[in-house]
Amino acid sequence: MKINIRKATPEDAEGVCAILNPIIREGKQTVLDREYTPEEEAQFITNFSKRGIFLVAETDGKILGFQTMEPYAGYTKAFDHVGIAGTYVLEGCRGLGIGKQLFAKLCEMAPALGYEKIFTYILANNKQSIGYYTNLGFRIIGIAEKQAKIKGRYEDEVLVEYFFAR
Numbered sequence: 001m002k003i004n005i006r007k008a009t010p011e012d013a014e015g016v017c018a019i020l021n022p023i024i025r026e027g028k029q030t031v032l033d034r035e036y037t038p039e040e041e042a043q044f045i046t047n048f049s050k051r052g053i054f055l056v057a058e059t060d061g062k063i064l065g066f067q068t069m070e071p072y073a074g075y076t077k078a079f080d081h082v083g084i085a086g087t088y089v090l091e092g093c094r095g096l097g098i099g100k101q102l103f104a105k106l107c108e109m110a111p112a113l114g115y116e117k118i119f120t121y122i123l124a125n126n127k128q129s130i131g132y133y134t135n136l137g138f139r140i141i142g143i144a145e146k147q148a149k150i151k152g153r154y155e156d157e158v159l160v161e162y163f164f165a166r
Contacts, residue, residue, distance in 0.1 A: 001059055003098060005105040008054040008066060013041035015063025016056070019090045029126050030088075031148045031155075051113050053083075053106055057098045065089035067102040069110065072119055081116040087132065094128065103136055110164060117163050123148065124156040138162040 008016070021035040036044070048054050052070035056063050065088060072082035085106070089098050110118070122129045124143065134140065138160040146154040 001096075003057050003059050003064065003101055005055055005057050005101050008045050008048075008056045010042035010045050012056050012058075012063055012066075013038040013045060015058070016045075016066055017041050019063065019066065019088050022091065023088060027150055029123065029129065030086075031121075031123070031150065031157075033150065053109050053113070055102050055105055057089075057102055063090070064093045065098040065102060067099070067106055069106055069115070069118060080114055083110060083115045083118050085118050085120045087129070099132055100136065107164065115164065117161060119159070119161050121147070121157040121159055124158050130158055130160075133160050133162075136162065 017036055017038050020030075020032070020041075023029050024032045024035050027033075045054060048068075049070040052068065055067045057065040067085065067087045069083040069085040071080065072084045073079040087099050087102060118138070120133065120138075121144065122133065124130075130140075139162070140158055141161050142159045144157045144159060147157040148155040
């Protein structure tokens, strides 16, 4: 299967929602707590941070996964070198290397935008995502206990970081 990795456009919103909304409904892999319409997602893509990276993986016009990275914090320049990332792959396509290809493209683009490090949080019960990130070279740096409250239940988050080649 030939996979094309490219920047997202507002026209990708429906495909992004087809991946994201079932994950949100399941309530086990993300802290996002409401589904998004294609119109909302198109607006999100349109207004995505100028220093952000929003990539999609597609084959034959179908979105199979996406990855975002945006500045960690906009309230100070002290964090300008840090991005916060999220990766989502269509169920049934996980484990096929799509996330790895998205990350390879992100690594090509991020240093030119001033990023030196990626930081992200992963729900502690999301073993597949923890494995994904650690296999890419991310390092677990801690656990934030009771960091999220999902449907009335506290969830811990695993904190991971990755440094681009220095």
